[in-house]
Amino acid sequence: xxxxxxxARFLEDGYLIVPNAxxxxxxxxxxxxxxxxxxxxxxxxxxxxxxxHDLEQVLGIMEHDPVLFDLIEHPRIFPLVRELLGPDVxxxxxxxxxxPPGAEIPHGWHFDFNMPAVDHPRSLLMVKVFYVLEDIPxxxxxxxxxxxxHRTPLEPEMPNAEAPEDLPGAVRMALxxxxxxxxxxxxxxxxxxxxxxRYRHLLIYTYGHKWxxxxxEYRPSAALAAQxxxxxxxxxxxxxDPYGPAVDDxxxxxxxxxxxxxxxxxxxxxxxPQRSLGTNGxxxxxxxxxxxxxxxxxxxxxxxxxxxALTSEELAAVRQAADExxxxxxxxxxxxxxxxxxxxxxxxxxxxxxxxxDLAEHPRIFPLIxxxxxxxxxxxxxxxxxxxPGGMLDGDAWHTDVRTRVRGVWHAGSTMMVRAxxxxxxxxxxxxxxxxxxxxxxxxxxxxxxxxxxxEEMPGAVRLxxxxxxxxxxxxxxxxxxxxxxxxxxxxxLLYNYGHKWxxxxxxxxxxxxxxxxxxxxxxxxxxxxxPPYRD
Numbered sequence: 001x002x003x004x005x006x007x008a009r010f011l012e013d014g015y016l017i018v019p020n021a022x023x024x025x026x027x028x029x030x031x032x033x034x035x036x037x038x039x040x041x042x043x044x045x046x047x048x049x050x051x052x053h054d055l056e057q058v059l060g061i062m063e064h065d066p067v068l069f070d071l072i073e074h075p076r077i078f079p080l081v082r083e084l085l086g087p088d089v090x091x092x093x094x095x096x097x098x099x100p101p102g103a104e105i106p107h108g109w110h111f112d113f114n115m116p117a118v119d120h121p122r123s124l125l126m127v128k129v130f131y132v133l134e135d136i137p138x139x140x141x142x143x144x145x146x147x148x149x150h151r152t153p154l155e156p157e158m159p160n161a162e163a164p165e166d167l168p169g170a171v172r173m174a175l176x177x178x179x180x181x182x183x184x185x186x187x188x189x190x191x192x193x194x195x196x197x198r199y200r201h202l203l204i205y206t207y208g209h210k211w212x213x214x215x216x217e218y219r220p221s222a223a224l225a226a227q228x229x230x231x232x233x234x235x236x237x238x239x240x241d242p243y244g245p246a247v248d249d250x251x252x253x254x255x256x257x258x259x260x261x262x263x264x265x266x267x268x269x270x271x272x273p274q275r276s277l278g279t280n281g282x283x284x285x286x287x288x289x290x291x292x293x294x295x296x297x298x299x300x301x302x303x304x305x306x307x308x309a310l311t312s313e314e315l316a317a318v319r320q321a322a323d324e325x326x327x328x329x330x331x332x333x334x335x336x337x338x339x340x341x342x343x344x345x346x347x348x349x350x351x352x353x354x355x356x357x358d359l360a361e362h363p364r365i366f367p368l369i370x371x372x373x374x375x376x377x378x379x380x381x382x383x384x385x386x387x388x389p390g391g392m393l394d395g396d397a398w399h400t401d402v403r404t405r406v407r408g409v410w411h412a413g414s415t416m417m418v419r420a421x422x423x424x425x426x427x428x429x430x431x432x433x434x435x436x437x438x439x440x441x442x443x444x445x446x447x448x449x450x451x452x453x454x455x456e457e458m459p460g461a462v463r464l465x466x467x468x469x470x471x472x473x474x475x476x477x478x479x480x481x482x483x484x485x486x487x488x489x490x491x492x493x494l495l496y497n498y499g500h501k502w503x504x505x506x507x508x509x510x511x512x513x514x515x516x517x518x519x520x521x522x523x524x525x526x527x528x529x530x531x532p533p534y535r536d
């Protein structure tokens with residue numbers, strides 16, 4: 001079966017069996033390395049893992065032997081994994097599972113991934129590879145999978161069974177040693193009851209995307225990181241930029257483009273209304289309604305404006321802190337950011353003052369964004385944007401934030417990021433206001449964007465002009481662009497980009513020790529990526 005045929009079968013069924021994945025000459029040293037790791041793990045109770053009567057798990061198996069580390073790029077399996085997930089592939093976890101005779105797994109059926117913000121039936125976040133080290137007989141606790149279940153939406157309640165083998169339609173992975181099988185993170189599966197007289201031995205390597213957080217317990221040790229001598233091995237261990245180019249992958253355009261007929265102009269395009277909220281949470285001109293109104297409006301347009309989000313007292317204090325941060329940043333060229341004539345960006349603005357960190361949980365902004373993203377909300381990046389007058393932008397500035405950076409997700413049905421901007425000065429018609437194409441967050445990833453000469457010529461664009469103290473936020477998949485600042489005032493906005501706690505933070509925006517010490521609430525710790533990514 002060719003790799004294309006394997007890919008098609010996997011995407012259709014949600015699993016794939018690869019017979020003889022490990023040749024006899026490979027299986028023997030891998031089995032020997034696994035046994036040595038098991039003996040060491042049993043002798044040293046400080047080594048991490050699971051020690052139960054029905055399951056034993058050596059956690060982080062690649063740490064134990066170079067042979068087990070090299071299995072991460074096995075030549076008959078890894079090319080298929082990379083074909084499935086894409087060039088941004090990365091490890092999420094790696095284990096050695098030992099299921100003793102007599103182990104019972106009642107009602108064991110489950111999905112590995114249940115992220116409410118993701119359109120799972122059309123996304124592929126994870127591929128889990130199982131290597132069989134000893135023959136697994138029919139009654140030996142083989143993994144059970146339900147074919148096609150990876151296309152199940154989140155809402156339906158799935159069937160289960162006291163004895164996992166009794167679930168109708170289940171396929172049993174009773175395979176000879178040297179076999180491998182793969183499942184998705186949304187393939188409904190269970191371990192079987194081991195009613196044989198032998199242990200079941202499996203190596204499990206779980207792959208995801210490099211923008212995803214690795215389980216905390218699997219972060220590579222310094223010794224393992226030192227063995228990652230190739231760019232791909234470094235990427236697999238999470239040692240590269242999570243949102244930068246992947247290994248062996250050219251930097252793609254932010255968005256496909258098509259030419260716009262020369263006669264088109266914004267005045268000829270259907271105008272989309274600018275949706276704004278007062279501080280009471282109601283749409284401008286409407287009677288006050290609950291926060292759920294915000295969700296409906298955002299789902300329709302992909303953006304929202306909150307007028308007077310900051311009181312005059314808050315605005316004065318925030319502006320002073322931002323001014324002090326700017327002065328410090330300008331004086332110290334070692335501080336990270338962008339310094340070009342037409343645009344200045346101070347990266348990691350929350351690091352500069354507690355008030356700028358507290359703004360990430362502002363009571364008139366944060367609850368609305370939390371409603372949209374869900375309780376697993378986290379910070380992805382944070383910055384201060386300064387746009388002086390006179391800079392020039394071309395039409396290629398139009399883009400989305402997620403389509404080429406957050407791969408594996410069907411973005412038209414998912415909400416991966418919400419980008420919040422807080423204006424510190426008035427932004428007028430010619431002041432470089434953010435431009436939005438309403439509703440484009442629901443477009444498929446390959447939808448082309450019309451090419452225009454300058455951003456403001458985009459048909460249907462909404463210009464987010466606003467007063468100082470206004471906040472606006474938009475979906476990470478909405479097509480947007482900075483505007484050209486042709487006014488006389490410098491545009492100054494604070495950025496807080498939110499995602500989910502299982503997503504990695506943008507490189508250079510990680511919390512400092514001081515920020516960590518000041519994160520005294522569970523929510524602040526979660527926002528800073530200091531809580532487990534895949535557990536509540």
